Amino acid sequence: MFKESLTNDVRGMLSLYEATHLRLHGEEILEEALDFTTSHLKSLAEKSSPHLAKHIMNALDLPLHQVIPRLEARQYISFYEEDHEFRNETLLMFAKLDFNKVQLLHQQEMKYLTRWWKHCDLASKYPYSRDKIVEFYMLSIADYFEPCFSIARMINTKIITILTVIDDTYDAYGTAEELQSFTDAQERWDSSALVDLPEYMQALYSAILNLYNELDEEMSKEGRSYSVSFTKDKLKEIARAYLLEAQWFHEGIVPSFEERLENAIVTGGCFYETAALFVGMGEIAGINEF
Numbered sequence: 001m002f003k004e005s006l007t008n009d010v011r012g013m014l015s016l017y018e019a020t021h022l023r024l025h026g027e028e029i030l031e032e033a034l035d036f037t038t039s040h041l042k043s044l045a046e047k048s049s050p051h052l053a054k055h056i057m058n059a060l061d062l063p064l065h066q067v068i069p070r071l072e073a074r075q076y077i078s079f080y081e082e083d084h085e086f087r088n089e090t091l092l093m094f095a096k097l098d099f100n101k102v103q104l105l106h107q108q109e110m111k112y113l114t115r116w117w118k119h120c121d122l123a124s125k126y127p128y129s130r131d132k133i134v135e136f137y138m139l140s141i142a143d144y145f146e147p148c149f150s151i152a153r154m155i156n157t158k159i160i161t162i163l164t165v166i167d168d169t170y171d172a173y174g175t176a177e178e179l180q181s182f183t184d185a186q187e188r189w190d191s192s193a194l195v196d197l198p199e200y201m202q203a204l205y206s207a208i209l210n211l212y213n214e215l216d217e218e219m220s221k222e223g224r225s226y227s228v229s230f231t232k233d234k235l236k237e238i239a240r241a242y243l244l245e246a247q248w249f250h251e252g253i254v255p256s257f258e259e260r261l262e263n264a265i266v267t268g269g270c271f272y273e274t275a276a277l278f279v280g281m282g283e284i285a286g287i288n289e290f
């Protein structure tokens with residue numbers, strides 16, 4: 001049992017609450033700690049100073065380990081700045097400098113990606129697809145915000161953005177015959193397959209080939225062309241899984257739970273997205289990691 005006297009230490013309770021979110025299944029003491037801290041923090045928030053109460057309620061709503069690190073850092077700087085009793089002025093100054101400098105890099109990357117997306121001109125050609133380049137870039141920020149992963153973020157964002165148009169084409173637009181042709185073209189992976197595609201699919205197929213040719217050229221300089229090859233194979237795999245879902249839909253087939261789950265593990269993108277994240281990470285993601 002936890003001592004009731006612990007509830008007098010608001011910051012300690014808040015730290016213990018955050019730590020409980022690193023628990024694994026079966027760690028009963030941390031499960032009890034979560035219940036203990038949650039119940040007491042709610043009442044402590046009512047008795048605390050306004051800035052600490054806001055910090056507590058924010059933590060109860062979204063714990064530190066369940067949010068995007070860089071967004072949480074920005075918010076925590078604001079909480080820390082208002083803590084006149086405990087804050088370290090030097091630490092606060094460096095935190096702000098760090099955040100602003102890294103944010104500037106992120107803004108420059110976003111400018112580059114926006115120009116790239118506009119140059120692709122896929123948003124106008126595929127109005128049925130999601131046009132969310134900023135949101136997709138934020139997914140990359142969530143995975144790795146550090147400056148050293150700048151190239152990786154931009155590569156990953158490009159891959160996600162193109163994949164979204166592919167996904168929406170399978171889900172919301174193409175006929176069964178068109179999608180079969182599109183899948184076959186991805187299996188062939190050759191510009192000669194363009195003539196076998198409906199006209200509206202040709203720009204998307206060209207964009208896929210161009211992106212991967214660009215990546216292959218870039219990664220070959222590092223001796224890491226295997227990263228592009230592996231990711232390309234995963235794209236073919238996800239296209240086959242998209243096609244199966246489309247066939248189920250067009251033919252009115254209701255798959256069993258096991259069949260649906262097996263295919264959804266692929267269409268959910270976890271394998272493809274992991275490979276995409278690794279492409280620009282350098283030697284950290286060597287051939288063994290792939």
